[in-house]
Amino acid sequence: MTLPATRHTIHIEQLRKTYHATANGDVHYIIKDVDLVIRGGEFFVLLGPSGCGKSTLLNMIAGFISKSGGQLKVDNREIERPGRDRAMIFQQADSSLFPWLTVRENVEFGLRMSNIPKTQRREISERYIQLVGLNAHEGKFPKELSGGMKQRVQLARVLANDSAILLMDEPFGALDAMTRRTMQKELVNIWKETHKTVIFVTHDIQEALLLGERIGIMSVGPSSNITDIYHNTLPYPRNMSSAEFNTLYDRIQAHFEE
């Protein structure tokens, strides 16, 4: 289904996240004054070094943690809690899979909660389990899976639930290089097919350039901000060995070396 581009736009204005130091109560900024609009249907990549606040920002958009100041909206609605319009793929799969459910049951969980009939649930879960390459493992429990496999279950579940906004926190970090390439390609295909709004966090420049229409660079913390935005208009699927790809790569690399 094609959604109008004006829907599921994320508006971020002067957004801040602070915490109080345990020792003396001083206020520290993790994120300070982030201004950003992520258009409905856009593939946006958030790129930055470890510890700069990428997960913090994503968790605020997801509604899992509260902001300390500023505005954070989906369309005209202030984000105050998690919602069905937003789905998160966590950096650590363990924090989101139900250990007492099999792969298939995990993927079908949200569908069951929405009272989707069994045969339809099966159809949907089968499609996405196949897509992430877990068809031989659908009866297994999370503890019987590798880290990369658990990550793929998370992805299948989120896709099955069909939320309009996908928040992805370094989802492919734990995968081997080959699986990672496959998943990156599939994600682009799914995004093109479904017109979802994607915010994808990574610290890998190559991954950022393979996936994103825009790449927001987050500065080193504390008081992190989105300092620059790079546009990548190269057509998909992107060719990593093309001159244009490598020129962009070098520009972003130089940015981090400054």
Ligand SMILES: Nc1ncnc2c1ncn2[C@@H]1O[C@H](COP(=O)(O)OP(=O)(O)OP(=O)(O)O)[C@@H](O)[C@H]1O
């Ligand atoms: N509850 C908290 N209290 C104090 N500091 C915190 C808290 N949560 C996060 N931080 C700090 O905020 C900063 C940003 O953390 P965050 O996990 O968002 O970084 P990140 O960019 O996702 O890093 P990584 O790439 O390693 O996942 C870190 O310096 C972290 O120590």
Ligand SMILES: [Mg+2]
């Ligand atoms: Mg993180």
